[in-house]
Amino acid sequence: MNGLLQPCLRVPLFAVLAAMIAWIFLPGTLIDRTAFTAIARTSANPPFFITGNGSQAASWQVRSFASKQRSDPRRAPLIVSLSDDPEGFFQSSPPSPIDLAVILSNFRRLGATQAATAAVLAWDEPDPIGLAALDMAIARFDTMLMAAPLTRGAKAESLPPAFRKASVSVNEVHGDLSAIPLVNRIPLPGVILGGENTTAGFQTLDSEAATSFPPLLARWEDRIVFAFPLLAAMRSLDLPVDGIEIRLGAYLKLSARGPVVPLDRYGRMATPPGQVSPYAVIPAEALIDGGDALFPKQAPKPVILRDDHSAADAATRIFSKNLPRMIAAIASDTGLAPARMIARFTPARELVLLAVLIAALTPLSRLNAFPRNIGFLALSGFVIAAQIIAAGSDLWLPGLPALAAITTAAMVCRFACVSPYSTALP
8 A cells, every 4th residue: 555655656546536536527517518618619609509418428519590590391380270250150259168169179080189279268257068168178188288378476376287297497497597587377367277188388478578589488486487389399399398408598408309499598589580381270160160181190299279369469469470480490490500519539538548648647747846847737738729629620538637637646746746856845
């Protein structure tokens, strides 16, 4: 044991220990992300976003804003339009609960197993029989996504189960949450949010005016709830809510390998969605006697019921107009240019590079203080330069473990080593 602690062996032993600790534990941490961001600025034109976590499985990726917003038209939703019904197909306009039950029953008859209603289902004095029929119609779907406006009031309400099932804990969000809109209630009485098979997203936020940068996030209690278009896009891609990665002021990633949406610090889309038309728009009254081929088989899921009444409030009309392009933009991954991946070497190659570096540290540690320190500084500069050059060639070297080894060697030489050319501590 005494031999292992001899001055000539202290530097390589402690350098190896520091390098291995950094190599194992630093990837994906804030330190690693900060270092990568600094290096990325030398070769990427801002503004850009960084995704991935620096691991072998999920390498760092640099994403910049796309020069043009080109949504994939195949990602645009199939819309069933609730309009003014001038022909009087339904009992009332807006439709009553029994009318909605008929519409959704025809969704199911036409083969839709997943559905969504962007129209808010709320009535002042609904017919109990109609409500029962509506509940039964909703329950027939495998999944149903619903919408409701949200606000913040003096009297708080508990987070409804449908919203809770489509939410994430605030602890899973990276960044400062103070700018995220706060909500605590649904401003309309008697909003229908379904049962066990339903989830919900917000249609509008009372605190957010309609702009080209729509809100995607809001905070209710200790949960982050999502906008209806975001949840509809995830449903169309069969992505679970618990796979979302949120970095405020940077991006929202729908899953480990899913689309990325640029996100500002307020939880809004950082780029306006591009123009795109719905996959198809089918009048709700056409469902009553529509043939079995009325819903195209290749149309994205879910089929969405949209409120297009002329008497709807301004916020609802804007929401309905923007709904197809928001869903298409989110699902198409159009907000950012294609990712530039900065891949790591294989573990074996990284270990070889670190071994070569530590081998170079050993003779340096035996020099007198001044040339030794100059050598350590030169070696650190070489590591940083190599990291920058390699990143420009889409490679990510183990620079932090290398710098950890150099720093540790310098500290050991400063406080624990005796130079062979001096009788005093250097």
